[in-house]
Amino acid sequence: MDRAVYSEPRPCGCCFIIPTHMLERLSTSGNRDMAATAARTLRINNSLQAFRAQLNTGAPPPATPVRPGLRRQAFNCNGTEDMPGDLARSENDPPAADAAVNQAFDNAGTSWNFYKQIFGRESVDDHGRTLVSSVHYSQGYDNAFWNGQQMVYGDGDGQIFQNFTGSLDVIAHELTHGVTQFTAQLPYHDQSGALNESMSDVFGSMVKQWANGQTVDQADWLIGANIFTADFKGHALRDMANPGTAYDDPMLGKDQQPGHMKDYVQTQDDNGGVHINSGIPNKAFVIAAKAIGGRSWEVIGKVWYVTLTERLTSSADFEKCARETISVARDLYPSDPSIAARIAQAWIDVGVLAAGDAMVASLATGAAAAPAVTAAAPALAGTASPAKASGPKTPAPAKAKKRVAHHRVKPQPPNQPPQ
Numbered sequence: 001m002d003r004a005v006y007s008e009p010r011p012c013g014c015c016f017i018i019p020t021h022m023l024e025r026l027s028t029s030g031n032r033d034m035a036a037t038a039a040r041t042l043r044i045n046n047s048l049q050a051f052r053a054q055l056n057t058g059a060p061p062p063a064t065p066v067r068p069g070l071r072r073q074a075f076n077c078n079g080t081e082d083m084p085g086d087l088a089r090s091e092n093d094p095p096a097a098d099a100a101v102n103q104a105f106d107n108a109g110t111s112w113n114f115y116k117q118i119f120g121r122e123s124v125d126d127h128g129r130t131l132v133s134s135v136h137y138s139q140g141y142d143n144a145f146w147n148g149q150q151m152v153y154g155d156g157d158g159q160i161f162q163n164f165t166g167s168l169d170v171i172a173h174e175l176t177h178g179v180t181q182f183t184a185q186l187p188y189h190d191q192s193g194a195l196n197e198s199m200s201d202v203f204g205s206m207v208k209q210w211a212n213g214q215t216v217d218q219a220d221w222l223i224g225a226n227i228f229t230a231d232f233k234g235h236a237l238r239d240m241a242n243p244g245t246a247y248d249d250p251m252l253g254k255d256q257q258p259g260h261m262k263d264y265v266q267t268q269d270d271n272g273g274v275h276i277n278s279g280i281p282n283k284a285f286v287i288a289a290k291a292i293g294g295r296s297w298e299v300i301g302k303v304w305y306v307t308l309t310e311r312l313t314s315s316a317d318f319e320k321c322a323r324e325t326i327s328v329a330r331d332l333y334p335s336d337p338s339i340a341a342r343i344a345q346a347w348i349d350v351g352v353l354a355a356g357d358a359m360v361a362s363l364a365t366g367a368a369a370a371p372a373v374t375a376a377a378p379a380l381a382g383t384a385s386p387a388k389a390s391g392p393k394t395p396a397p398a399k400a401k402k403r404v405a406h407h408r409v410k411p412q413p414p415n416q417p418p419q
């Protein structure tokens with residue numbers, strides 16, 4: 001079989017949690033130490049992008065056997081740029097002496113367990129790939145990233161950014177780039193890139209909510225709330241519920257994320273604004289999640305997961321994603337059309353779909369709703385959270401019968417509203 005079939009198209013270079021435009025702002029902030037650190041981080045990022053382009057990182061051939069079970073390795077770069085570094089902890093090892101090693105290791109495990117228990121997924125590639133993390137990368141390095149093969153974490157400059165390994169949503173965000181790489185392969189530029197970023201934020205936040213046993217109303221919907229020092233003027237890297245309000249800092253500038261298509265940012269920076277315009281699909285997800293209620297991974301998370309792993313392809317834009325989430329909601333919940341309707345309304349609220357859209361209108365009249373073939377919606381693979389004792393009770397979902405990963409839905413032809 002031709003390897004090229006599995007290696008093209010490449011979804012992204014390196015998927016960094018801190019976007020280039022923020023580092024460029026820091027590099028011209030006037031603070032000499034910060035400027036030097038940010039400039040060095042940018043130089044390293046550029047060389048990593050060039051190296052990443054040489055890697056074969058497509059989906060595994062279908063014949064590759066699945067290796068069930070969690071496998072992790074954490075390496076210590078000890079302040080160098082040699083990757084992966086020295087092996088510091090493997091699966092079944094006791095905790096290491098280094099806190100960052102254990103944080104990266106433990107948070108990767110929580111993310112793996114979320115995907116396994118909720119969606120039946122075997123690691124990022126669904127074939128049991130070992131989760132590899134490297135910590136203490138470079139000196140004062142202001143970033144964390146997925147390089148197509150593993151996760152890498154710097155220690156931050158100590159003035160704006162502190163370490164990145166203590167943030168579960170950041171680690172789950174990076175791991176989700178791996179899931180996207182092995183499924184939808186969303187190209188890392190413009191709207192497809194913003195969708196790539198949004199999927200990482202959506203599942204990053206979902207993993208944190210699952211670990212904390214939070215409902216959609218208890219969730220903070222913040223990404224990277226604990227990667228900053230006390231001097232930072234803001235509350236997070238991104239605010240999914242209120243895009244554009246995460247920070248207003250004299251050195252980093254102001255959060256540029258829009259929450260509506262009328263404010264879509266046309267830019268050459270940030271690969272066409274992948275970390276900026278992701279605010280629009282992020283907000284649509286939060287609006288829909290709150291309208292549906294309960295816990296995000298129980299209903300809407302399943303819709304987004306099937307959309308990402310079975311419906312979207314490298315040509316997807318915001319509108320395609322909107323239509324597929326509505327279509328998936330109809331397929332997964334034929335007896336409850338309100339779920340598809342609430343998702344449609346969320347996409348209208350952020351300006352991706354128009355209120356007069358034919359697909360949306362059919363939801364209102366029920367004309368295109370699929371006939372109810374089962375009394376209950378398909379069940380999730382797992383619904384409990386590790387911290388389910390905390391937080392209020394939500395309606396109990398139907399008992400698990402099948403894994404989401406096995407609930408295949410037929411892909412729709414591109415550019416056609418699903419029937």
Ligand SMILES: [Zn+2]
Binds near residue numbers: 015017173197200
């Ligand atoms: Zn990212």
